[in-house]
Amino acid sequence: MADTPTSEPRKVFAPWLDPNQKPLVRFENVTKKYGDYTAVDNLTIDIFEREFFALLGPSGCGKTTLLRMLAGFEQPTSGRILMNGEDISKIPPNKRPINMMFQSYALFPHMTVAQNIGFGLKQEGKSKAEIDKRVDEMLKLVQLEPFAKRKPHQLSGGQRQRVALARSLAKSPKLLLLDEPLGALDKKLREKTQFELMSLQENLGLTFMIVTHDQEEAMTVSSRIAVMDKGIMVQVDTPAEIYEAPNSRYVADFIGDVNFMEVEVLRHEGAQIIVKSATLNEFKLETDSDLKDGEKVWLAIRPEKFIVSKEKPSDDQNMVQGKVWDIAYSGDTSTYHVRLEDGTTLKAQMANRRRVRNRDITWEDPVWVAWSYRAAVPLRN
Amino acid sequence: MNHSFNWGRFWLISIPFIWLLVFFLLPFIIVVKMSLSDMANAMPPYVPTLDLTQGWSSLMEYLKQLDFENYSFLMDDELYVLSYLSSLKIALISTFLTLLVGYPLAYGMAKMPEKWRPILLMMVILPFWTSFLIRVYSWIGILKGDGLLNSTLMALGLINEPLVIMNTTTAVYIGIVYSYLPFLVLPLYATLEKIDHSLLEAAADLGASPMKAFWQITFPMSLPGVVAGAFLVFIPAMGEFVIPDLLGGSETLMIGKTLWEEFFGNRDWPLASAVAVALLLLLVIPILFFQRMQEKQQEANS
Numbered sequence: 001m002a003d004t005p006t007s008e009p010r011k012v013f014a015p016w017l018d019p020n021q022k023p024l025v026r027f028e029n030v031t032k033k034y035g036d037y038t039a040v041d042n043l044t045i046d047i048f049e050r051e052f053f054a055l056l057g058p059s060g061c062g063k064t065t066l067l068r069m070l071a072g073f074e075q076p077t078s079g080r081i082l083m084n085g086e087d088i089s090k091i092p093p094n095k096r097p098i099n100m101m102f103q104s105y106a107l108f109p110h111m112t113v114a115q116n117i118g119f120g121l122k123q124e125g126k127s128k129a130e131i132d133k134r135v136d137e138m139l140k141l142v143q144l145e146p147f148a149k150r151k152p153h154q155l156s157g158g159q160r161q162r163v164a165l166a167r168s169l170a171k172s173p174k175l176l177l178l179d180e181p182l183g184a185l186d187k188k189l190r191e192k193t194q195f196e197l198m199s200l201q202e203n204l205g206l207t208f209m210i211v212t213h214d215q216e217e218a219m220t221v222s223s224r225i226a227v228m229d230k231g232i233m234v235q236v237d238t239p240a241e242i243y244e245a246p247n248s249r250y251v252a253d254f255i256g257d258v259n260f261m262e263v264e265v266l267r268h269e270g271a272q273i274i275v276k277s278a279t280l281n282e283f284k285l286e287t288d289s290d291l292k293d294g295e296k297v298w299l300a301i302r303p304e305k306f307i308v309s310k311e312k313p314s315d316d317q318n319m320v321q322g323k324v325w326d327i328a329y330s331g332d333t334s335t336y337h338v339r340l341e342d343g344t345t346l347k348a349q350m351a352n353r354r355r356v357r358n359r360d361i362t363w364e365d366p367v368w369v370a371w372s373y374r375a376a377v378p379l380r381n
Numbered sequence: 382m383n384h385s386f387n388w389g390r391f392w393l394i395s396i397p398f399i400w401l402l403v404f405f406l407l408p409f410i411i412v413v414k415m416s417l418s419d420m421a422n423a424m425p426p427y428v429p430t431l432d433l434t435q436g437w438s439s440l441m442e443y444l445k446q447l448d449f450e451n452y453s454f455l456m457d458d459e460l461y462v463l464s465y466l467s468s469l470k471i472a473l474i475s476t477f478l479t480l481l482v483g484y485p486l487a488y489g490m491a492k493m494p495e496k497w498r499p500i501l502l503m504m505v506i507l508p509f510w511t512s513f514l515i516r517v518y519s520w521i522g523i524l525k526g527d528g529l530l531n532s533t534l535m536a537l538g539l540i541n542e543p544l545v546i547m548n549t550t551t552a553v554y555i556g557i558v559y560s561y562l563p564f565l566v567l568p569l570y571a572t573l574e575k576i577d578h579s580l581l582e583a584a585a586d587l588g589a590s591p592m593k594a595f596w597q598i599t600f601p602m603s604l605p606g607v608v609a610g611a612f613l614v615f616i617p618a619m620g621e622f623v624i625p626d627l628l629g630g631s632e633t634l635m636i637g638k639t640l641w642e643e644f645f646g647n648r649d650w651p652l653a654s655a656v657a658v659a660l661l662l663l664l665v666i667p668i669l670f671f672q673r674m675q676e677k678q679q680e681a682n683s
Contacts, residue, residue, distance in 0.1 A: 073582055093585040106583035110601050119597075120587035171587070 013223060015048035022085065024049045024175065024207055025070065030079035032065050039065040041231035042079070052201050052208045054218035056254070057228035063211045067177050070209070071100045083175075094123070099173035103180040105164035107152040113163050114139070114148040120171040138166040141200075158189050169204075178210040182217065194220050215255050219243065227251045249379050252300040259346050261299045261376075265291045272373060275299070279342035283318040286373040297378040305375035306348035308336050308361060313370040322346065324365045336361065338369050416654035417447035427651050451655035460639065461656065465663065467634040471550065472618040475557035479614045480607065482558060483565040487606075488599075490566075491573035502570070505563050517556055517627050524552050524628065548630030556624035561617065565610035572606025573599070605678045612671040620660055636660055
């Protein structure tokens with residue numbers, strides 16, 4: 001998670017910032033209730049063409065319900081779902097220009113790979129030649145040409161996932177919904193497939209909406225992430241904004257690792273704000289958010305923003321002293337758990353630029369933990 | 382790996398095998414033996430009889446007297462061929478009718494909310510709590526000229542003359558469909574219930590109307606259940622005796638009835654045995670076919 005995600009090298013794509021852009025899909029005050037339980041709570045959001053939109057949240061947060069309402073398997077209790085400005089709430093799933101890739105893949109077990117992929121085209125009444133041509137294209141796209149005649153149970157998990165993807169793309173839907181599409185794959189294959197999905201989405205110029213509980217996956221693939229909790233979208237933003245400027249403790253905590261520190265705002269000194277922790281020193285803070293003197297806020301600091309050293313760092317940053325309590329070595333990085341004077345523990349992550357045996361910080365060592373004035377994000381509750 | 386002989390497993394498996402040996406294979410050998418004998422006015426009513434006290438030579442003498450005369454007679458007299466064919470026809474038609482009634486029933490049950498299913502399943506099994514014979518008997522009360530059905534329809538003014546159903550093949554069909562319905566519904570329900578609902582959602586998502594989704598997904602996937610259920614109706618219906626005897630008339634020709642006639646009416650035990658053995662051989666073909674289907678199904682599932 002140390003690297004900032006990929007939005008930088010691409011051309012700036014941000015239709016949600018342009019007031020003239022018409023959304024492809026609009027949820028308008030959508031609420032879905034199951035008895036007393038509210039799965040989706042008065043939700044309004046626009047999703048634009050060519051977006052790769054991720055719904056991220058723990059299980060039960062309403063993300064799958066949102067997707068299923070879009071596919072037409074569930075009806076909103078109240079509110080409207082618009083596609084290109086037209087209310088689609090009353091249109092049955094088989095008439096919507098939306099296709100879905102199911103979490104379980106839902107491949108038809110009694111049909112071959114080719115029949116599975118061609119199923120949607122067959123329903124449209126396309127001729128056999130047309131279907132065969134398109135199926136061949138799709139097989140080539142997902143590199144499954146040799147497996148056309150196999151049944152799903154004769155394929156590996158990764159191959160099934162490709163068949164499911166090919167089947168959902170065969171009709172060139174305006175909008176493709178992906179429900180935890182990579183959940184069943186191992187880490188390597190998952191990462192590979194994530195990049196394939198991204199290039200596919202870009203090359204075909206499609207709009208993807210993905211449901212996932214894997215924050216790394218959401219960060220990697222999406223143009224925007226909606227972090228959901230208990231039926232509402234807590235924050236909707238680009239991966240970089242979500243990571244670097246979370247709007248709440250929930251979002252900061254859900255995406256990546258984070259340290260929280262409760263502080264009181266003492267005073268403003270020019271561009272800097274002086275805050276004080278109840279049990280530690282005073283710290284300096286440079287931020288765009290507008291804080292009032294006397295206010296209590298939480299500082300959120302990502303582990304990789306810390307610098308751990310045995311020598312006292314330079315004066316132009318915040319610092320605390322502590323003892324190395326534990327070291328979690330994970331190859332590329334090491335995470336130091338530093339116990340501070342007040343008994344709290346900070347997690348600090350450092351890239352392992354040098355070999356382990358050359359590094360000098362070890363258990364029980366007294367160390368300094370430093371961070372720049374801009375590293376901490378102040379969060380109100 | 383422990384390759385020593387597992388006695389516990391051996392005994393566990395041997396119990397049903399010994400049971401089948403004593404109560405199926407041995408009686409069947411006796412029936413085969415009887416079918417090769419000749420009718421006689423004696424007790425038992427056939428010759429030759431085996432007397433093992435005389436040793437090896439008498440056994441050889443006995444075997445020499447056995448012949449296939451009864452089997453060739455089955456082919457000569459068209460009554461038997463007609464009985465077989467008629468049984469086959471009645472079994473096939475009633476299997477089809479049972480399917481026609483049973484499929485919607487099983488489908489409806491599988492689509493019901495989960496909490497209702499055990500109750501519905503119970504209602505399918507409930508008739509088994511009453512004797513089969515009594516249940517078939519009570520159909521007489523419903524179907525006969527002044528029975529429940531006719532008096533109800535006439536009281537409603539729907540018919541003026543009583544319908545003649547009792548003692549016809551129609552009554553036999555009704556009896557078979559009624560009696561064997563649970564044997565079709567239960568395996569079919571088990572298959573339908575297992576079909577993953579997300580497959581139908583996927584079909585709808587890809588543009589299939591509910592009707593198309595049924596014929597392209599649900600029905601082909603339920604075929605193993607259809608086949609299992611159909612055989613469980615077809616095989617016993619083929620040799621059915623009680624239903625045609627109680628509900629059918631003289632026109633209803635079925636092999637079970639013919640067999641009964643030969644055995645008790647004509648006291649021709651050898652010929653009746655030959656009829657029974659021939660019926661069993663004819664049924665072995667569909668049973669083997671059924672087993673092949675089941676094996677293929679299991680392979681596909683593994």
